[in-house]
Amino acid sequence: MALQFSPAALAVLEERYLLRDERGELIEDPPGMLRRVARAIAAPAKDFGESADEWEERFYHRLIELQFLPNSPTLMNAGLPGGQLAACFVLPVEDNLDSIFTTLWRMARIHQTGGGTGFSFSALRPRGDRVRSTGGITSGPVSFMELFDHTTAVIREGGRRRGANMGVLRVSHPDIEEFITAKLSPGRLENFNISVGMTQGFFDAYDRGDPFPLINPRTGQRVRDVDPHELLHRIADAACRCGDPGLIFLDEVNKHHTVPALGTIEATNPCGEQPLLPNESCVLGSLSLPRFLRGSEVDWPALREAIQDAVVFLDNVIEATAYPSPEIQAATRRTRKIGLGVMGFADLLLELGIPYDSIAAVSLAGDIVTFLSIEARIASLELGKRRGSFPSFPESVWPGVGYRTLRNATLTCVAPTGTISLIAGVSSGIEPLFALAVCRRFLDGRHFMEIHPAVERVVQALGDQAAAVREHVLQHGTLRNCALVPEEIRQRFPTALDIAPEWHVRMQSQFQAYIDAAVSKTINLPADATAEQVRNIFLLAREHRLKGITVYRYGSRPGQVLSLVDDAALAECRECAV
Numbered sequence: 001m002a003l004q005f006s007p008a009a010l011a012v013l014e015e016r017y018l019l020r021d022e023r024g025e026l027i028e029d030p031p032g033m034l035r036r037v038a039r040a041i042a043a044p045a046k047d048f049g050e051s052a053d054e055w056e057e058r059f060y061h062r063l064i065e066l067q068f069l070p071n072s073p074t075l076m077n078a079g080l081p082g083g084q085l086a087a088c089f090v091l092p093v094e095d096n097l098d099s100i101f102t103t104l105w106r107m108a109r110i111h112q113t114g115g116g117t118g119f120s121f122s123a124l125r126p127r128g129d130r131v132r133s134t135g136g137i138t139s140g141p142v143s144f145m146e147l148f149d150h151t152t153a154v155i156r157e158g159g160r161r162r163g164a165n166m167g168v169l170r171v172s173h174p175d176i177e178e179f180i181t182a183k184l185s186p187g188r189l190e191n192f193n194i195s196v197g198m199t200q201g202f203f204d205a206y207d208r209g210d211p212f213p214l215i216n217p218r219t220g221q222r223v224r225d226v227d228p229h230e231l232l233h234r235i236a237d238a239a240c241r242c243g244d245p246g247l248i249f250l251d252e253v254n255k256h257h258t259v260p261a262l263g264t265i266e267a268t269n270p271c272g273e274q275p276l277l278p279n280e281s282c283v284l285g286s287l288s289l290p291r292f293l294r295g296s297e298v299d300w301p302a303l304r305e306a307i308q309d310a311v312v313f314l315d316n317v318i319e320a321t322a323y324p325s326p327e328i329q330a331a332t333r334r335t336r337k338i339g340l341g342v343m344g345f346a347d348l349l350l351e352l353g354i355p356y357d358s359i360a361a362v363s364l365a366g367d368i369v370t371f372l373s374i375e376a377r378i379a380s381l382e383l384g385k386r387r388g389s390f391p392s393f394p395e396s397v398w399p400g401v402g403y404r405t406l407r408n409a410t411l412t413c414v415a416p417t418g419t420i421s422l423i424a425g426v427s428s429g430i431e432p433l434f435a436l437a438v439c440r441r442f443l444d445g446r447h448f449m450e451i452h453p454a455v456e457r458v459v460q461a462l463g464d465q466a467a468a469v470r471e472h473v474l475q476h477g478t479l480r481n482c483a484l485v486p487e488e489i490r491q492r493f494p495t496a497l498d499i500a501p502e503w504h505v506r507m508q509s510q511f512q513a514y515i516d517a518a519v520s521k522t523i524n525l526p527a528d529a530t531a532e533q534v535r536n537i538f539l540l541a542r543e544h545r546l547k548g549i550t551v552y553r554y555g556s557r558p559g560q561v562l563s564l565v566d567d568a569a570l571a572e573c574r575e576c577a578v
């Protein structure tokens with residue numbers, strides 16, 4: 001099969017994924033990469049008395065048809081010596097230098113192989129607290145985050161993929177104000193997403209209007225009180241100004257923790273879709289929904305078969321990967337968590353003529369995520385019968401709800417799928433289209449202009465108006481305000497900035513209701529959005545019982561990966577597209 005890739009996809013594949021020899025010359029093409037991955041991930045089947053050759057062909061079919069793609073480290077490293085294949089890690093940060101620097105070393109190794117890391121810094125004593133062993137005073141969590149950030153920057157210089165981190169601090173930590181505003185300074189914590197770990201105790205104080213105590217994690221003693229309304233406003237103001245912090249609703253996360261006997265979850269991977277225990281890793285993969293569209297209907301039987309193969313694929317990755325440390329291997333294999341999700345949801349809606357911000361879209365989302373969750377669990381149940389349950393199964397919630405076996409403690413999540421959706425030629429995760437025409441910026445400084453194919457087909461059908469409408473799309477990125485096209489077309493093609501925040505939250509809530517882990521989703525806001533609007537979105541997320549929320553005001557962060565095609569970039573993008 002001759003795969004068709006966009007110029008942007010080919011650039012990414014050649015830059016990061018395809019193998020090169022010692023002189024830097026390409027020695028692999030895209031089909032060769034996919035064959036390498038299929039063969040390496042099928043190999044563990046032999047250990048369970050299954051045919052590796054049969055699984056290789058099944059996996060290769062899913063990959064070559066771009067029906068399913070695993071996370072980037074699997075595409076990069078499968079079949080290579082010492083190949084580390086997982087994308088998501090959470091590492092422990094305890095209140096001592098040995099723990100901090102052991103974790104720093106492990107982070108560096110993970111980033112070197114393309115993985116991302118999350119940390120809770122909540123156990124670290126606050127700035128100005130006493131260090132008993134030296135008699136000195138500590139510099140606090142944010143200073144240690146800067147150490148992790150600088151290390152990430154150094155590692156990324158020699159890597160194929162930009163290192164990414166998630167830093168979490170509980171809302172009750174005495175340094176919470178410094179944490180909230182840390183990224184307002186240009187150049188600070190550039191390799192971190194940050195999130196405030198919200199608690200029910202905070203919201204109880206918020207609802208009552210009571211003071212909220214900040215607690216020293218070393219002593220457990222109250223340090224001082226803050227006004228919870230003022231604190232939430234400061235969080236919203238910082239998020240409005242620079243895109244960080246987001247919120248993680250820790251009580252909601254742990255309410256759905258499938259193995260609570262193993263400890264409390266305090267952090268997630270860099271994009272928030274995988275809450276994990278310390279030292280756990282998780283491998284992700286996503287199904288491309290447009291590949292399962294037959295006419296005006298989703299081909300549910302075909303999607304079911306792909307889900308079954310994808311679950312086996314991801315479970316095999318747990319066997320095939322080379323772990324960065326014995327502790328990570330033990331924690332990961334104890335629960336065998338995988339994260340199967342979807343991408344191309346916005347494209348599916350476009351092909352069906354359903355606006356993203358509509359009841360019909362939310363209803364279809366419910367159908368898809370319910371089907372995904374049920375079928376993935378059935379596949380894991382069957383795997384459990386053949387290969388055995390995950391070791392912590394007896395301690396998990398699953399026996400209490402009637403399961404006699406299950407291979408994986410969690411099965412589903414919704415990842416952002418930035419690069420793999422580009423390779424697959426579909427929209428990211430469950431996001432709406434960012435714009436109908438975007439200028440995509442790569443690490444080497446190149447730009448690529450992209451007009452969505454569905455939009456191009458509509459534009460071409462407009463006859464004499466086509467050129468003017470195409471120019472409008474290039475200049476504005478949307479059709480909703482274009483008087484040259486019928487109202488039905490305007491409504492059919494909403495972009496992220498056209499969609500009211502309530503619809504963004506509603507869509508995330510619909511997916512989250514049936515997802516084991518969490519959902520990576522951005523609530524996009526126009527450039528003139530206010531901190532008050534951001535605060536209201538945070539409260540709406542709480543009302544919808546989301547596990548996390550991320551808000552991004554357009555233009556609030558320099559060097560954003562996706563941008564509307566403005567006049568300054570238009571000429572360069574057109575040159576790249578030629």
